[in-house]
Amino acid sequence: MTLSLTYECRPDSNFPLSKREVMFMAELLLKSLNIEGFDFDLKITDDSAIAEINQDFLGCVGPTNVLSFPFSETPDLATNKYLGEIVLSVDTLARETRLYAQAPEEHMIRLLAHALLHLAGYDHGPEMYALTDTAVESVAPIFRQRMVGWQ
Template sequence: MSFAEKLAQVAPTGGRVRIFSHYAAVAWLLPMSRAAIALALQAMLRALPEGKACATAGVDLHLVDDAVMSAANRRFMDCTGPTNVLSFPGGGDLPGILLFSPDTLARECLLYGQEPGLHTLRLLAHGMGHLAGLDHGPDMDRQCRACLAAAQKIVAAHDAGFSGA
């Protein structure tokens, strides 16, 4: 089955997923293919409650380095330094936006012994929870688990090299 067929199977009527890379090193820092990440995000969109704007409008994932993430974290969150993922909910026809730092992902995997593919999906699920309008707490935890489970299922079927299922 082709990538397009798998994507159509996961989200025949869901929002679109676009991935933008803003630096060259992302090619060797990502623990899974961009196609697998797109499938995972489509599955996560379908796992969101009906009526959430990002579930229909989609999500734009921007892969950024720590310098860009630090600047965004300072400007929008009034925090110093890089973080792993930042979420900016969309609305109407505007997709939600996720900023994701593969630099921070790699560092966290080394520091905390995280499996990179699974940690990627956890961070994206966390970002999707915020795109759905949730703050940290039990509802967010439930939504993140639902997004993660949906993503793991489709990524494992797509990417035989993925060990996080």
Template sequence: MLVLRRAPGMGWMLPLAPGELRAVFAAMQEATGLAGCTVELDLVGDEEIARLNAAHLGCTGPTNILSFPAHDGGPHDGAHASSPDRSHGGPHDGPDEDAPCHLGWLVLSLDTWRRECQLYGQEPVEHALRLLAHGLGHLAGYDHGPEMDEFTDAALEAALETALAVLTAQA
């Protein structure tokens, strides 16, 4: 299950509607054996992701996606993750208290995602889904390397198939 939140003032910039994104993410989880697990996803701008990057990883500046696995403790307290300060509020839904597992928290910078699409000629849907698949791999315990690449590719393939089906059904 994907729990979505977006920072105040951040319009919906992704090329998939929230329901479509949840369906695509569910396909990723099914393809990688993580079906039924809760993942929280915050959609933020560069300022917020740069703050988190500095506070939790000691890195300067924005990045495209950050992953905070629940088992690492990350920036969260308690069984269900929440951002270090939820004062930013914003449209969201809460974690599923009945979910069999909670994998953790992803933070995606919509500013960086959009900039990377333009700078590197990335197709927007595919690039967003690749970032989410990569982040999911970190939540599942993978570090960079061949196993992470295989995981990301499997999740991305399932996501793209589902996205194509969803978008084709709307046409």
């Protein structure tokens, strides 16, 4: 797996994860979703930047939590190892963690799983939601255990 990870905002308490932790989370998610070994780009940004991307590319007004830009509309996972790009807003992540009473890392696991499934060709629906839930249930405990080891 090659993950190109870019922070396009100042690190702050809204996003308490290091690059090493994000890389580990991505590896766990790819394995859990059976797309291990695939490459993608992840940009961590703020509401202002994601709102601009949302408007420019999707015609939607305002910020959102995560956007996925698949490399192909019909991914051929057998021949192409690059999935596409994910953009995640730390501001929306922070708001939603308070709203849903979740730890930031658990909500990020959910958002990244959802976004990775979009990159792999899934659309919203029962199958995608079930795969997302399964990924969160399997990855979150492993990630929490590792985080304790890093402290």
